[in-house]
Amino acid sequence: MQQPSITYSKRTIWIHWVSTVLIFGLIYTGINMEHQAVSERKFILYQIHFSLGILVFLLTIIRIIGLCKDRKPKNLYPKKSIRERVRKCVYYGFYISIIWMCVSGLASLFLEGIIHSVQSSNWQDLPEISVDGFHPIMLSHHIMAKMIFLLLLFHISGFVLHLIQKKENTLKRIWFN
Known part of the structure; x- marks a missing residue:
């Protein structure tokens, strides 16, 4: 096992921030449509x-593989503390949620009949999903x-609470040098 570092790997940092931007794009398009x-x-x-x-799905898979290989920063809190448990729930919750969002989104293409309009490149083939x-x-x-x-x-909230209570900027762990 590798020694903990001060920051995440460059790969993890890049994937984190690119995924963040893409996820905000997904939120925007999802709400608007x-x-x-x-x-x-x-x-x-x-x-x-x-x-x-699809890009977020691929980046998430790459990030999960990278997390198994790359060095990670040391834990912010004691291993058995409630804060560390909450942090891990949020951390792994993101991965599980993102993977499910991608899988369910791809499945919905077929189950809702949206794939036909994508294949034909014709917006008039798009089904009216909310009717049924x-x-x-x-x-x-x-x-x-x-x-x-x-x-x-x-x-x-975790970032802000840590900043206020411990006066430590945890953003530097996942930010570019």
């Missing part, structure tokens, strides 16, 4: 959303999106 009627604009948002989702209700996989995709918001809130 959710209640829109079938239109060319909605179709474009779907295309962007799917492309960003969501497939359970698509519904889980929407529920997990709320979980991502909650995890993001915990993630940012």
Whole structure:
């Protein structure tokens, strides 16, 4: 086992921040297309959303592999403390949620019939999903999106609390040198 470092690896740092930007793009496109009627604009948002989702999925897989190989910074809190347990829940919760969001998003392409419009590149082939209700996989995709918001809130709150209480900027662990 490698010794803990002060910062995450460059690979992890780059993937973290690129994924962050892409996830905010996914949130933006997801919210904007959710209640829109079938239109060319909605179709474009779907295309962007799917492309960003595939990129996030690939980056997350690479990051998980990297986390097994790369050195990690030492823990901020004692191993058995409640704060360390909460931090780990948020940390692993992100990975599980992101992987599920990607898998459920890809499955929804087929289960909701969206794949036909993607293949034809014709926005008029886009199904009106809200008429029949969501497939359970698509519904889980929407529920997990709320979980991502909650995890993001915990993630940012943890940073702010650590900054206030310990007067330590933990951002330097995941920031570029």
